Amino acid sequence: MEFEVTASRKRPQSLVELSGQDFVVATLKNSIENNRIAHAYLFSGPRGVGKTSSARILARSLNCERGASITPCGVCSNCKEIARGNSMDVIEIDGASNTGVNDIREIKDEVLFGPGSSRYKIYIIDEVHMLSNSAFNALLKTIEEPPPYIIFIFATTEIHKVPATIRSRCQQFNFRLVEVSEIKRLLAAVCDEIAVKFDEDALFWIAREATGSVRDAYTLFDQIVSFSDGHITLDKIREKLGLIGMDQLNNLITLLVEEKTEESMDLLDTILSGGVSVEQFIIDLAEYLRNVLFIFHGVKKESLLGYTADRFSSIVFELLNSRQIEWALEEVIKLFRDIRYSLNPRFELELLVSRLSSIRYHIDPKALLEELGRMKDQLENSSSVHIHPPQDEAKKKIKTA
Numbered sequence: 555m556e557f558e559v560t561a562s563r564k565r566p567q568s569l570v571e572l573s574g575q576d577f578v579v580a581t582l583k584n585s586i587e588n589n590r591i592a593h594a595y596l597f598s599g600p601r602g603v604g605k606t607s608s609a610r611i612l613a614r615s616l617n618c619e620r621g622a623s624i625t626p627c628g629v630c631s632n633c634k635e636i637a638r639g640n641s642m643d644v645i646e647i648d649g650a651s652n653t654g655v656n657d658i659r660e661i662k663d664e665v666l667f668g669p670g671s672s673r674y675k676i677y678i679i680d681e682v683h684m685l686s687n688s689a690f691n692a693l694l695k696t697i698e699e700p701p702p703y704i705i706f707i708f709a710t711t712e713i714h715k716v717p718a719t720i721r722s723r724c725q726q727f728n729f730r731l732v733e734v735s736e737i738k739r740l741l742a743a744v745c746d747e748i749a750v751k752f753d754e755d756a757l758f759w760i761a762r763e764a765t766g767s768v769r770d771a772y773t774l775f776d777q778i779v780s781f782s783d784g785h786i787t788l789d790k791i792r793e794k795l796g797l798i799g800m801d802q803l804n805n806l807i808t809l810l811v812e813e814k815t816e817e818s819m820d821l822l823d824t825i826l827s828g829g830v831s832v833e834q835f836i837i838d839l840a841e842y843l844r845n846v847l848f849i850f851h852g853v854k855k856e857s858l859l860g861y862t863a864d865r866f867s868s869i870v871f872e873l874l875n876s877r878q879i880e881w882a883l884e885e886v887i888k889l890f891r892d893i894r895y896s897l898n899p900r901f902e903l904e905l906l907v908s909r910l911s912s913i914r915y916h917i918d919p920k921a922l923l924e925e926l927g928r929m930k931d932q933l934e935n936s937s938s939v940h941i942h943p944p945q946d947e948a949k950k951k952i953k954t955a
């Protein structure tokens with residue numbers, strides 16, 4: 555069988571297959587089932603969460619020859635044509651390359667003619683925020699009083715750039731980033747389908763790396779499957795993609811907590827010699843510290859950490875406090891920000907590791923002041939602590955004597 559990338563193989567074919575957008579699905583389902591079809595829809599949200607796919611699905615739902623339905627048949631000629639992108643009645647326009655008023659004027663003229671072989675003539679305008687002001691104005695007149703057979707579906711990643719006059723005339727749907735646990739569930743389902751074994755933490759890693767986009771998750775997944783030899787593990791991912799292993803990070807942080815600067819520098823060299831880039835080292839270290847901080851604050855959700863909490867070096871929690879981790883994380887992030895201006899990124903990273911080896915002695919000014927305040931209170935409250943009476947009181951005693 556010919557290999558088809560997972561992202562296109564798993565592209566949702568009906569609204570019920572759309573993942574992680576429950577509100578969108580429920581509302582569209584309602585309006586289709588109750589035959590309350592709007593004439594303009596506006597899909598907004600981050601890239602890769604299914605806006606354009608949903609627009610095509612909605613078009614199919616509305617134009618399926620077997621009647622408007624949230625589960626279009628997928629086999630009638632309308633369904634097939636829309637899927638192939640060559641339906642005469644579903645016109646897709648890329649807002650980014652058709653920004654001018656003339657492009658929109660063309661639409662204005664076209665909408666006067668009804669659909670060819672379908673119920674509706676549907677315009678899908680992607681990246682609609684890219685349209686010029688005059689184009690928006692031209693569009694406004696059309697969506698204010700559209701012929702009954704016209705439907706607009708706008709999609710945008712930048713809703714704030716769409717004029718309020720347009721927004722207010724559309725039924726708006728805000729697409730969300732898909733949750734890590736949901737993406738992981740989808741990946742696990744694909745693994746079952748293609749008979750590939752997986753470790754939980756490996757799938758969680760892919761899911762988190764996708765930052766809310768199912769499409770990105772599938773793309774990364776395909777790459778990882780190709781070198782995983784039938785079993786996806788975090789070790790293979792780390793090795794092939796040049797990331798630092800969890801064990802190495804645990805070792806490093808343990809050495810730092812134990813002030814073993816020399817061994818820390820050695821380990822850093824070993825990791826970099828193993829093919830991990832300076833940038834990747836910083837990213838992985840930042841992520842590790844971020845997770846430790848979460849655990850300090852009691853957050854142990856695996857979908858957020860990507861690991862179970864017990865995989866992190868326990869010595870960190872015994873010997874450090876959350877403020878010290880905050881400081882370390884801040885230093886690492888600062889370096890990440892500055893590294894692109896650096897003449898020698900590696901030196902800077904070595905300096906950072908050297909500094910982090912004194913993490914146990916790091917105390918922030920606020921904590922220091924609080925501690926001093928506590929000591930002062932203690933001194934004032936218990937006179938027995940006074941070995942020598944303070945000057946003022948000594949003077950008083952002399953006076954009364």
Ligand SMILES: [Zn+2]
Binds near residue numbers: 620
């Ligand atoms: Zn159909």
